[in-house]
Amino acid sequence: MTYELCNIGDYTEAQYGAMYRSAAPDRQARADKFKHEDDRKRCLCADMLARKMLAKAANVAPEEIAFTYGDKGKPHANLPLHFNVSHAGAYVLCAVADTPIGADIEKIKPFRAGMVARYFTDAEAAYIWGSNPPLDGNVTDPNTCARFYRVWTAKEAYVKMTGTGISTDLGAVAFDPDAQTVCGIRLITPQAPDGYMISIVKSDLV
Numbered sequence: 022m023t024y025e026l027c028n029i030g031d032y033t034e035a036q037y038g039a040m041y042r043s044a045a046p047d048r049q050a051r052a053d054k055f056k057h058e059d060d061r062k063r064c065l066c067a068d069m070l071a072r073k074m075l076a077k078a079a080n081v082a083p084e085e086i087a088f089t090y091g092d093k094g095k096p097h098a099n100l101p102l103h104f105n106v107s108h109a110g111a112y113v114l115c116a117v118a119d120t121p122i123g124a125d126i127e128k129i130k131p132f133r134a135g136m137v138a139r140y141f142t143d144a145e146a147a148y149i150w151g152s153n154p155p156l157d158g159n160v161t162d163p164n165t166c167a168r169f170y171r172v173w174t175a176k177e178a179y180v181k182m183t184g185t186g187i188s189t190d191l192g193a194v195a196f197d198p199d200a201q202t203v204c205g206i207r208l209i210t211p212q213a214p215d216g217y218m219i220s221i222v223k224s225d226l227v
C-alpha cells in the first residue's frame with residue numbers, strides 16, 4: 022500500500038491548466054462547475070494524484086488510465102489495482118493498493134456532541150469522551166475533537182473501502198480503539214498535517 026498527500030497551494034495556474042487538459046471530459050465538466058477556486062483545485066489535484074500514483078504502480082502512462090464508477094460513485098481504474106481519494110481543506114490524499122482500500126482525511130474541528138450518541142457505538146463513545154463525562158452542545162476541546170475525528174475518519178475510510186458510502190448504517194461500522202480495526206479490518210493511521218486526521222482501511226481480500 023502506498024499513499025501520498027498533496028497541498029493544493031503548491032501548484033501554479035499553469036500546472037492546474039495541465040491537470041485540466043489531462044483529465045477526462047467528465048472530470049473537466051465537474052471542475053468547470055465549481056464556483057470556489059479551492060474546490061476546483063481539489064478536484065483537479067485528486068485526478069492528477071490518482072493518475073500519477075496508479076501510473077507509477079502499474080508502470081503505464083498516466084493518460085492510459087481511465088476511471089469507471091460503482092453504483093454509489095466509487096471510482097475504479099482500468100488496472101488490477103485499487104485506490105481511493107479524499108480531500109479536505111488544503112490537502113488531497115490518495116492511497117493505492119492491491120486489495121480494496123478506503124481513505125479519509127478530515128480537518129479537526131469542533132463537533133456537535135449529539136453526533137456521538139447518534140452514529141457511534143458505546144466503545145467509540147467511551148474512547149471519544151475518555152475520562153470526561155459525555156459533553157453537550159458544541160465540543161471544542163482539542164484532544165476530544167482529535168479522538169472524535171480518529172473515529173469519524175476510521176468509519177468513513179471503511180465505508181469508502183466498501184464503496185457503500187452514505188447508504189451504510191454507520192452504527193454497524195464499529196471502530197475498535199484497542200485493536201485499531203474497523204469491522205475487523207486493519208486501520209492504518211499515517212501522521213497527518215497539523216490540524217488534520219487521516220485514516221486508511223485496507224482489506225486483505227481481493
Ligand SMILES: CC(C)(COP(=O)(O)OP(=O)(O)OC[C@H]1O[C@@H](n2cnc3c(N)ncnc32)[C@H](O)[C@@H]1OP(=O)(O)O)[C@@H](O)C(=O)NCCC(=O)NCCS
Pocket residue numbers: 063064067068093094095096105106107108109124125126140172173174176177180181182183184185186187188191
Ligand atoms: C463520497 C463519500 C463516500 C465520501 O465523501 P466525503 O467525505 O465528502 O469526501 P472525501 O473527500 O473523503 O472523498 C471524496 C472522494 O471519494 C471518492 N468516492 C466517491 N464516491 C465514493 C464511494 N461511494 N466510495 C468510496 N469512494 C468514493 C471519489 O474519489 C471522491 O473524490 P472526487 O470528489 O474528487 O471524485 C460520501 O458520499 C459518503 O458517503 N460519505 C460518508 C458520510 C458519512 O456519513 N460519514 C460519517 C462517518 S462517521
